[in-house]
Amino acid sequence: MASDSRSGHPAPGTARAVIAAGFGRPARQSRAAARNHRTVILLIGLGFLRSRLVAEAAIAGAVGLVALAGLARENQARTRARLGDWDRRQTLRHQRPVKAA
Numbered sequence: 001m002a003s004d005s006r007s008g009h010p011a012p013g014t015a016r017a018v019i020a021a022g023f024g025r026p027a028r029q030s031r032a033a034a035r036n037h038r039t040v041i042l043l044i045g046l047g048f049l050r051s052r053l054v055a056e057a058a059i060a061g062a063v064g065l066v067a068l069a070g071l072a073r074e075n076q077a078r079t080r081a082r083l084g085d086w087d088r089r090q091t092l093r094h095q096r097p098v099k100a101a
Helices: 031-049 052-095
Strands: none
């Protein structure tokens, strides 16, 4: 690039690089292009949701959730049973007469 030796600036008439203000960001789309883009993304998403892989994963997830809920109920029942047994033992212990030593 030729430069003016006195000022350090490019000589008049030389080409300069122009950098867009929004460098790194995509250019703004027209409304029609944006609508088409959204439609395509929607159709791809709907196709994905209708796929066999997603259906199998959803069914497996539902079965897993039901199994976890059952385990939680069983654990709660066992905990309540243990608590009831402990309470009965405590009640019996307090009802026994204290022996004089």
